[in-house]
Amino acid sequence: MHTEILEEVICYHCGDECPETPIIHQDKTFCCHGCEQVYELLNENHLDAYYSCDLNPGISPTDKNFDFLNNKAFRDRLITFSNADFSKVSFHLPAIHCRSCLYLLENLQKVNPQIIKTSLNFGKKDLTVWFKEDQLSLGALATLIASLGYEPHISNAEERPQNKDQKKLFLKLGIAGFCAGNAMLFSFPEYLGIDDGSLQALFGYLNLALGSVAVFYSGSDYFSQVYAHLKLRKMTIELPILLGILVGYGRSVFEILSHTGAGYIDSVSGLIFFLLIGKWFQQKSFDFLSFERNYKAYFPLVVTRMANGKEEIAPLEEIQVGDRLLIRNQEIIPADAYLLKGQSQMDYSFVTGESELIPIQAGQSIYAGGKHLGESIEIQLSKELNQSHLTQLWEQQAFKDPHHKTENWENFANNVGMYFTGILLSLATAAGIYWYNVDPSRWSNAVVSILVIACPCALAVSYPFALGHGIRWLAKFHFFVKDIQTFERMAQVDTLVFDKTGTLTLQSQQEPSVHFNREVTDKEWNAIYSLVYQSTHPLSKQAKKFLQQRSLIAFSEFKEHSGKGLEATFDDLFVQIGSAKYTLNKLDLPEGFISSETRLFVSINQEPIGFIEFPWENRPGIEAMLHSLRHQYEVHLISGDKKEHAAHLLDWFEDQNHVKFECSPLDKMEYIQALQKQGKIVAMIGDGLNDAGALKQAAVGIAVSDDHLHFTPSSDAILKGSELPHLGEFLNYSKFGLQLIKASFLLSLVYNGFGLSYAIQGNLYPLIAAILMPINSISMLVIATWGMNWKGQALNRFKIRLKAE
Template sequence: MATTSDTNVQVACYHCGEDCNTRNITLEEKVFCCEGCKLVFEILHQYDLCQYYDLNENPGVSQRITVRKDKFAFLDDEKIQQQLIQFRDDTQTHVSFYIPHIHCSSCLWLLENLHKLDKGVQRVTVNFSKKEALIIFSETQTSLRHVAEVLTAIGYEPYISLQDLQHKKPGVKRSLIYQLGVAGFCFGNIMLLSFPEYFTSSGHTDESMNRMFRYMNLVLALPVFFYSAQVFFKSAWSGLKHGFLNIDVPIVLAIVVTFIRSIVDVTQGQAGYFDSMSGIVFFMLIGRILQDKTYQGLSFDRDYTAYFPIAVSVIKEEKEIPTTLPDIKTGDTLLIHNNELVPADGIIVRGKALIDYSFVTGEATPVNKSVGEILYAGGRQLEGNIEILTIKEVAQSYLTSLWNRDELKNKEEKHVSFVHLLGRNFTWVVLVIAAISAGYWAMHDPSRIWPAVTAILIIACPCALLLASSFTNGHILRILSRHQLYLRNAQAIENLANTTHIVFDKTGTLTGKTGSEVMYFGNTLTPFQESMIASLALQSTHPLSKAIAGYCNIGTAMPVVDFIDYAGKGVCGWVQGNFIRLGNAEFTGAHRKEEVDGSIVYLSINEKLTGLFTIRNNYRSGIRPLLKQLQQYYPMSVLSGDNDQEAVNLRKLMGPNTTLLFEQKPADKLAYIISLQNQGKKVMMIGDGLNDAGALKQSDIGISLTEDSNNFTPASDGILEAKQLPVLLSFIKLCKANKRIILASFILSLVYNITGLFFAVQGILSPLVAAILMPASSISIVLMTFLLSEWQGKKLASSALSQMSDKNHISD
């Protein structure tokens, strides 16, 4: 920090780095440009957070423009809070703020230490690329307004738009369009004014006129260099401040070298290469906009229907009507069954809720809610059926972000893609090649140094390769979603393709809930008892419970008190003063197992064994040809919580080499997955998400089947509409094709780079031609990956139609 008394020497602000107009604003021997920057430093110093300045030099944002007092007073309004807050209970409140000033690692560090400035803040999670901060705080210690004011006080004012609550951001990228327009205008005019230079040698032009055109080109080149090229300068400088060379560094070097060389040429009476420099910027901006558009298309901030192919029961005229999530409106009454996810914010109007908010808060302890209290989307009901009146439409953006939140991603990405390794080291390779080439031509032909170096810096860029990988993965994800397989992220594509062993749950996965054959054996049941049993069974989403509820004739459902669902065992609760259990032998107190065909559910009333239900589920339509196909490629296993009465049928379906395990509890399923992985196998687990959460989470790729019930589990890596299960092998083949498409694009990009470098190092490739070829290669890569992906998608669609046709000819 400069401390000289010479007033002509500018001093940079210790906080933001801007020039100080006066040196009178000081603190702790630090000089600041304004009282605002000094205040931020004072706050950080007070709370021992000055490590903020050690991570990056001058990391702060200028505070010369002060924020008016009470700017965030509107956040005290309860109605406005309700629109912004994503989750709230007695212990924590969740809100996401868009913070435009996030720009470096110091920002991340400071925001994640926000709890030191405001004791009510519990945790801050920053998404650097989206400039978003998820803030979890306690309203007993702070307020939404105070959090916003603290952020503003340290230079990170949140952008809050109450006119747009769908988390859309201001169009900051529109500046790229303006920069492209300026570059295009100047580039076209520079090319036009350079045209007379081609006739100089023939003597058909006036030298004085040429001189004037050269200086006009210089003037036109200034806005290109100082405005249009800013995006590359900022990106390169940002990388250098963080101690690494990103892929914009060689682009910036090419622009700077060409610009400086052209100025020298003009002063010496030569034409210069302003057309090449402006062309580099123009075509590079085209490539950048294309890349940004592509990444926007791959964003996971899509509509929730892309992730939750599920429905919920809406109560209309005392009837349950299955309704897809997009059709849920404010004011609808939703029936939430036991173990179902609450899809929208609502008020409880009937029933007692025991809500597991671990999906939202990470806390495993369920909370009790009663009639009149608010439930938030993302909670799971654990105690029977409840009815809620929706006060918001489906909280799609928050549910989607919850599923994709980093803390919920349970698979470690142990292998770094070769694409990212290449992008990280590519710049060093390019600079070495440029240095070697410059050294060679310095000894042989100095006139070729600058065309060789500039062409190398432009032509050798991994943008096309990085774009190809992202675009291909994103397009494959969209194709899969069109066929109702919704994967969590691009990594899930690779995990699905690498599968070496497939594990199926039986009930609710291989077997469907339709067409069940239910029989009862035991003491004769009265209509009143049947109604009680059905009322209890209706509280559960398990296929066996649904089958029993359908078997028992029921008029009006009776209220169920103290309902409990024991995973892998059964359900119980009080109905009209009677304590009823439905479940396995151990759970109901049965002392022996009946030798009957199908799944067995025992019944006890008031702790006395009354009888048992046998349920024989028909296998899903299309499952037989699927299993026959899979036998040729993969070893398979079936994990069932039922008895082994279906062993013979399953053996016929799945072949002699399939492992069949029965009477498996959730812990047993998890242990089996671990044992397979210990053998080096890549395991795909397919279940219904009810008793399979542990196994789904542990497996390399966990797929949760869903039908018309909202039993999605966050433990899965993907959701598959149950009717699409017969197309599973085609999904796997498409994911394998994804790897081949990326490899093909890699080879094409490599050929382009090698060919371009071959000519560039010889100094015979014009910088302008190089600037045209770079975005052209990106476009060709995108077109190739799009066409190949679409071709594979059509093969998948053809396979799906074939499977549907097989269903009509093969009896299941």
């Protein structure tokens, strides 16, 4: 296997593996003509320095046409400024990933002189272009950028409003940092033991002002969160943190106003600053990915509407009930409708998961989300887009309630907070009462020291940093986790539910096997090829690809029998293809196998001659992954296909009760709900719109996608298809992260135990407690960061070793 790796030929432009016969141009290898054309374009415009910035930096280009952007509705939405000389537009380009992208996109004016200049925001992956719109249309500009491999992301779904909460967090973080830095500056005389009464008082008042802003503005979220939780009679980790902050601040106010000390404003402000950094790290996510999608995200941006017998391009949001639409081959039906003209083979696998084609005749209903295969058809809309059959999935509670995943789930920090708060308050109260009766001069020092030193700030800081680093490492392996709450839920999962088609299995790339009971002449092969050429059925498409070196010959009396097969006469040959029953092939097959997706039966002159078998292709490493996962998890399979279509998968699942076929999207969601009612913590792994409900309902929804920058259903995480065999390692990594947090918290308790032993005796001054607290937090942060990085590097080495083997 080492030899195969060494002989692997990669594309000079994009770095992907080339086919067996790569394209050679100027002594360079390319995987496709698209990559070759991009190379030629860059070379002709003296932009070949693009390849010197990074090794194989390119992205495979797309031939998608964006002329629909010239429609006024889209043009007005995208153009941010326009005058007689130039127009300005911003595109979101998810494929941006390296320095070469920056170099190329900021030199687009060399590719097309109608582009005046460009500016790239690398972090947000946004490209701003100034161009001469009278000479280069908006659609042509977008098409040019897409042809270079940076397809603009133009979504039909409602875009999320700018995150105001994140802006507020940044403002609070900045103010807390300002207050902490200046409080330390004003505390330097105290640190150095300089005694100047007038300056000491002035600096004390300035510190008090800074501390008040830090506590009551930057730390305001802790007040609101604690209040909300107390109303629900819940104690979380925020309560002891807030107590520590208020006690430190209150003691500082007393000392500064009474001129008995300098207070601890610097420590309190610094603590709030570090806590807010943890919150920012916790909220940081992948802006270039879309984890939240509704049904509109899957539909085309524009449709072809028939008006007065003429075709016109219309934005999807403008269509209404009664409109007539022209639907071409491979286009998706945007709303429930009736078929007016033509015939359709409708592929509803996008919605139901069932991959068999449904024949539709004029007058019959067509449902939103179906993909039309065949000649152009004309439909008339019967329902609004948001009232279609497909949208019933988004009426479920899982889609309506944004907090449904967390309302019945408590993270480790809050579980600890519930017990920790009670113990801490009891300890402080008992110490205060004891010293108030024994030695009143010690009770305040004892209470303040206990509340400050036992503040679980170490957990509040290490928790987001550890899990945040875990998310960062998983992203390196093309596993994009939405947030740290998802990362923690992954660690607690005990049940895995897999979809089949597109997740465990793919369209086979292997050569089909021919099982004929006699020799077939060239003319007969040509007749079979000519017949399958007329069909859009998946099996016919695979057969057409298999027989593509054959010749088309004329035929007559062509007929299609819905759900059975095709037939036609070729001079002296009468050829039938389809199911075993239709072609009179009598084989020992289980009942229902006549609709199998894997065998195309053939009959010539009513003589059954056998079948061509098109095997399923399982993702490499899937079988080993499932066997491994069965030792740690309860593993299930749910699919929209019939049982006979996946009989070969049954051996991979230990309990046949864990396998269910012919599931609709609602069936899949209800299957997850049933497992959750049994107390299971479920992760759903799927790939299509038909899995969206199950992904949303599960504690963790993992969308598997071979192109994560484009199609992904609503989910908590996005996993590149080629990385699916490593799912077990990724889940174990999340478990390690949670164990690391628990270990660091226990270590923190031991650390605080020494301080508390002095605090309870009233011998630990609050100043010492205020120093020990940040030292504890920083040490836990270092442990969390080092541990996750160490484990992430070990996971990376493990993957490299597997690839080498």
